[in-house]
Amino acid sequence: MEVRMKLNGKNITGDVRPDSLLIDFLREKGCVSVKRGCETSNCGLCTVLMDGKPVLSCSLLTLRAAGHDIFTLEGLQEEASEFVGFIADQGADQCGFCNPGFVMNTIALLRENPDPTDDEIRAFLSGNLCRCSGYEGQLRGIRNYLSSRHG
Amino acid sequence: MLTIQNYVRPQSLQEAWELNQKRSSRIAGGMLWMKMSKGNCGTLIDLSDLGLNTIVETEKEISIGAMVTLREIELHPSLQSYSWGAVQRALKNIVGVQFRNLATLGGSLWGRFGFSDVLTVFLAMDAYVELYKGGIIPLSEFAKMNYDRDILVRLIIKKQPCLMAYEDMRIASTDIPVLTCAISYIDGIFRATVGARPGRAMLFYDEKGILSEWITEESAEAFSRYLMEQVPTSGNIRGSSAYRSQLVKVLSRRALLQIKGGN
Ligand SMILES: Cc1cc2nc3c(=O)[nH]c(=O)nc-3n(C[C@H](O)[C@H](O)[C@H](O)COP(=O)(O)OP(=O)(O)OC[C@H]3O[C@@H](n4cnc5c(N)ncnc54)[C@H](O)[C@@H]3O)c2cc1C
Ligand code: FES
Ligand code: FES
Numbered sequence: 001m002e003v004r005m006k007l008n009g010k011n012i013t014g015d016v017r018p019d020s021l022l023i024d025f026l027r028e029k030g031c032v033s034v035k036r037g038c039e040t041s042n043c044g045l046c047t048v049l050m051d052g053k054p055v056l057s058c059s060l061l062t063l064r065a066a067g068h069d070i071f072t073l074e075g076l077q078e079e080a081s082e083f084v085g086f087i088a089d090q091g092a093d094q095c096g097f098c099n100p101g102f103v104m105n106t107i108a109l110l111r112e113n114p115d116p117t118d119d120e121i122r123a124f125l126s127g128n129l130c131r132c133s134g135y136e137g138q139l140r141g142i143r144n145y146l147s148s149r150h151g
Numbered sequence: 152m153l154t155i156q157n158y159v160r161p162q163s164l165q166e167a168w169e170l171n172q173k174r175s176s177r178i179a180g181g182m183l184w185m186k187m188s189k190g191n192c193g194t195l196i197d198l199s200d201l202g203l204n205t206i207v208e209t210e211k212e213i214s215i216g217a218m219v220t221l222r223e224i225e226l227h228p229s230l231q232s233y234s235w236g237a238v239q240r241a242l243k244n245i246v247g248v249q250f251r252n253l254a255t256l257g258g259s260l261w262g263r264f265g266f267s268d269v270l271t272v273f274l275a276m277d278a279y280v281e282l283y284k285g286g287i288i289p290l291s292e293f294a295k296m297n298y299d300r301d302i303l304v305r306l307i308i309k310k311q312p313c314l315m316a317y318e319d320m321r322i323a324s325t326d327i328p329v330l331t332c333a334i335s336y337i338d339g340i341f342r343a344t345v346g347a348r349p350g351r352a353m354l355f356y357d358e359k360g361i362l363s364e365w366i367t368e369e370s371a372e373a374f375s376r377y378l379m380e381q382v383p384t385s386g387n388i389r390g391s392s393a394y395r396s397q398l399v400k401v402l403s404r405r406a407l408l409q410i411k412g413g414n
Contacts, residue, residue: 001158018158018195041183042325047249053222054249059183063158064197105249126325127247 003066007031008075016062022048023057025065026072033073033100037129044128045101047108048072054108073100079107086145092137098130102138115146153186157194161201164283164302170196171300178302180258181220183250203257203304206230213308217257221245221269224256233310234276237317237333241272246325257303263294263351266327270294271346272317274354275333277309291354311338316409318402319347322389329390332402336410343374343406345399348384355381366411375404 004013007029016025023046026034036058037045046058049071073080080103093099102125109116109124116124121142122135130138161167170176175193177185203216208229215224224230225242245251245268259269260280270290278290283302290306314336319328331346341362346352357363361374384395 017155019153019155040187041250042246044247044249050252053252055252056183056249059181059186059250059253061155061158061179061182061195064182064199105247108248123243124248126244127249 001063003062005065005067006069008071014062018061018063020062021058022060022062022065022070025062026057026070031072031074035097035100037097037101042127042129043098043101044105045098047101047104047128049076049104049108052108052111054105073104076104076107083110083142083145086148087138087141089144090137090141092133092141094132098128098132102128102130106142118143153188153190153192155192155195158197159194160197160199164201164304167196167198167201168283168300168302170194171302178257178261180217180255180261181253182258183254184258184262184264198257198302210310212310215256215306215308217255217303217305219256220252221254221256221259222248222251225251230308233308233313234272235313235315237275237315237335238272240317241268241319241331241333244268244319244321244325244328256306260290260293260306261298261303263296263298265349265351266331266347267352268319268328268331268346271331271344271352272333273306273308274344274346274352275315275335275342276313277311277337279307279309281305281307294351294354313337314410314413316406318406318409320398320402327389330395330398330402332399332406334403334406334410341374343378343403345378345382345403348382348395349387349389350383350385353382362407366407368408371404371407371411374407375400378403 003016023034034057035045037043041056041059046056047054048057050068105125105128177192179195179197198218203218205216206227207214221242225239230238274290279287280290280293281287281304283304285301317333319331321328328347333344335342341357343355344352362370379396379400382399384392386392
């Protein structure tokens with residue numbers, strides 16, 4: 001079936017099966033930052049923004065994304081570059097596999113709530129799993145970024 | 152893996168219902184649960200074009216369409232204030248924000264999952280579901296029904312004066328719960344619901360009038376013991392029956408004391 005959507009600001013089209021998942025479609029379109037970490041909608045690695053809201057691309061039919069505005073990390077490099085260094089400075093990226101999902105969801109968090117408390121950060125990012133770190137590094141990194149913004 | 156042959160977006164509930172009468176058809180909610188199933192779906196019926204994605208509030212009720220997401224419910228100010236934060240408390244540990252942006256109320260209630268936080272919290276309210284063919288029936292009745300081929304259109308919550316609290320126990324914060332418990336005091340009546348027994352959530356009343364003189368340390372203790380005796384539990388990978396029964400006592404007592412303290 002034919003599908004049209006806006007991907008990272010550009011209109012795109014494709015021809016997909018009814019059971020095509022958005023994650024596979026996006027990877028075919030070259031957005032390889034979008035990765036599969038589980039098969040159970042649990043890990044958050046596949047997070048993309050649909051109309052500005054973070055969603056799991058591994059669980060969304062491509063046809064459901066038709067007509068919507070999709071952003072992946074490929075299209076949000078500038079926004080991400082503001083805070084990823086702060087997270088890296090805390091050693092939060094070990095194998096780094098979970099990183100794209102964390103970054104995407106942190107973008108969503110900061111758009112929705114530009115000045116979150118630690119508990120709000122934890123709650124918003126609780127759907128992003130990391131096998132290596134204990135989550136404290138990500139929290140410290142985001143906190144340091146927020147403090148740097150306050151001068 | 153689930154394979155899908157046809158994808159349809161009906162333009163009326165009647166069309167959706169007719170398509171759904173075929174055994175190989177399935178209604179798509181957020182598809183998070185369905186995606187994990189195996190097999191072949193002949194026609195996937197997407198309800199996205201039917202305007203079921205709104206929460207409408209009047210003086211007397213709050214009506215939540217089947218396609219409203221769990222995240223939209225969680226962020227709805229009136230639902231929060233009306234339920235004293237119990238609805239938000241019940242939804243906040245369901246996997247993550249990205250998940251709750253997709254999971255729908257319709258899929259969550261239709262599933263009648265034993266572990267459902269969603270069913271547990273709404274069952275404690277004066278709530279009704281509208282089924283396309285089955286009409287408006289109490290959620291407590293729907294919770295006991297077998298699956299059929301109807302369509303859940305919306306949930307209706309009657310806005311009676313209400314006090315409410317929600318408690319759950321999880322092994323890890325975003326895992327499915329070991330036990331869920333909601334207590335409400337609506338229009339002079341206490342309701343207690345317990346889910347993840349691990350069977351479907353059940354509704355209980357204070358039939359012995361233990362709380363008739365209001366909540367005290369003693370009456371909360373006595374009611375929680377009574378509830379523990381009433382609630383059937385069993386064991387699974389997350390906990391034994393005996394452990395769950397203890398949790399019924401502890402969580403219901405906590406919820407009652409929250410109501411006593413004005414949450
Ligand atoms: C990994 C994982 C963890 C979870 N953890 C929790 C948890 O901790 N607590 C909790 O409460 N829940 C949990 N859930 C359940 C989740 O919250 C949703 O209830 C579930 O995904 C179903 O919602 P959905 O919108 O995805 O429905 P779908 O998967 O799309 O549908 C579920 C079923 O309902 C049918 N259906 C959908 N909408 C309608 C309708 N309007 N009318 C008739 N039939 C309909 C579908 O055909 C299907 O049979 C979890 C689910 C998953 C996958
Ligand atoms: S790949 Fe794990 S949630 Fe999508
Ligand atoms: S750094 Fe390895 S999974 Fe997070």
